[in-house]
Amino acid sequence: MRVLILGVDGYIGWALAQRLATRGLDLYGVDNFFTRRRVKEVGSDSVLPVPSIGRRLQLFRGFYGRGIKFFRGNVADPEFLYSVFKEAKPDVVYHLAEQRSAPYSMIGLKQANETMVTNLVSTINLVYAAKDVNPNVHIIKLGTMGEYGTPNIDITEGFFDIEFRGRKDTLPFPRSAGSWYHWTKVHDSNNLMFANRLWKLKITDVMQGVVYGTEIKEIEKSRLFTRFDIDEVWGTALNRFAAQAVVGLPITPYGKGEQKRGFLSLEDSISCLTIALEKPPKDGEYRVLNQFDQYYSVNYLADTVREVFRELTGKDARIKHVENPRVEAEDHYYNPDHKKLYELGYKPSGELKKDIKKIIEDLLEYEEKCKELKSVIMPRTYWRKSSGL
């Protein structure tokens, strides 16, 4: 089977490639190093070492005995994507290649436009390339649980049954995103649904929770690390909390800290994405999977990081609530469904405390690098102050 990973140089893409290499699949990868560049722009870097792509691919082939055929280019460039499709002839394509930082999209108009245009265009390019070059390809597209927002009712997986003024229908579950980035994922979902209606493309639209962790089983053995970001723009909640503890900064829940979100480990994210490939939707089906293991409040995660850090190092980490840079409910109802992946065979890999311990251990191994980045960890991007021209 031929599998194309758009965004193979990223946090999830590089780990996914390693899992798929162990399944004997033919791998093709695309990246334009957008994340590497933009992370540098905010004065940050991956804490775990990420060599040049040439070196990465060489080490990958050396360890797994099979390579990734790599194409450097922008998925938002239609000629480029069509040419990749013609050469790779993928049976499955994972679309991970989007601007993925909510804070980045909220810095100002330039970043908002860049996120809006490149994300939407890349997905439109993908469905056209699929339709024209390989209409049987299975598209696995990464969206986010953040598309749903935090409604005061249960959240279903993609669609819900409604009765209104005496009539019934099954409709897309209402989306209510909280950043320009999250809205791009909503628009992508709408576009994917429409492409499916037009051309009967086979699509899995993954509503993924926040991913945490440094390793998956394969990385433990290969030591071919995936990137790990801890700064306020590119790092995600739990990963940043661990880094704050390691460098001696306070752990900073935003506002009241009772925001609840779905989370899953990198290992579980990769398992779910592999299940999506191995258990595809029917021909012509558009399916939505809510992909997370548990939902936690930010306060619970901060307390757990503090507890694990104390157990591991004997040192205390302080928790300090800071002004919330985001515009979001800080205490709310949250009860999303996540049944479909379990029905397809997903079994969560571990437990939160063990995963946090592993993150802290890896960060302690690269403590000097964490300390170099100390000045970019605390929040500075305020949604309401997003700058214009």
Ligand SMILES: NC(=O)c1ccc[n+]([C@@H]2O[C@H](COP(=O)([O-])OP(=O)(O)OC[C@H]3O[C@@H](n4cnc5c(N)ncnc54)[C@H](O)[C@@H]3O)[C@@H](O)[C@H]2O)c1
């Ligand atoms: N990490 C999470 O917690 C999380 C949660 C929910 C959803 N997601 C989604 O999963 C996907 C992958 O996330 P990630 O954490 O691996 O992000 P990442 O930024 O580490 O990886 C994305 C990769 O795609 C590349 N890329 C971006 N735009 C591109 C373009 N136009 N052309 C070619 N390459 C491009 C980047 O250079 C990067 O290597 C994203 O779509 C993200 O929105 C991630």
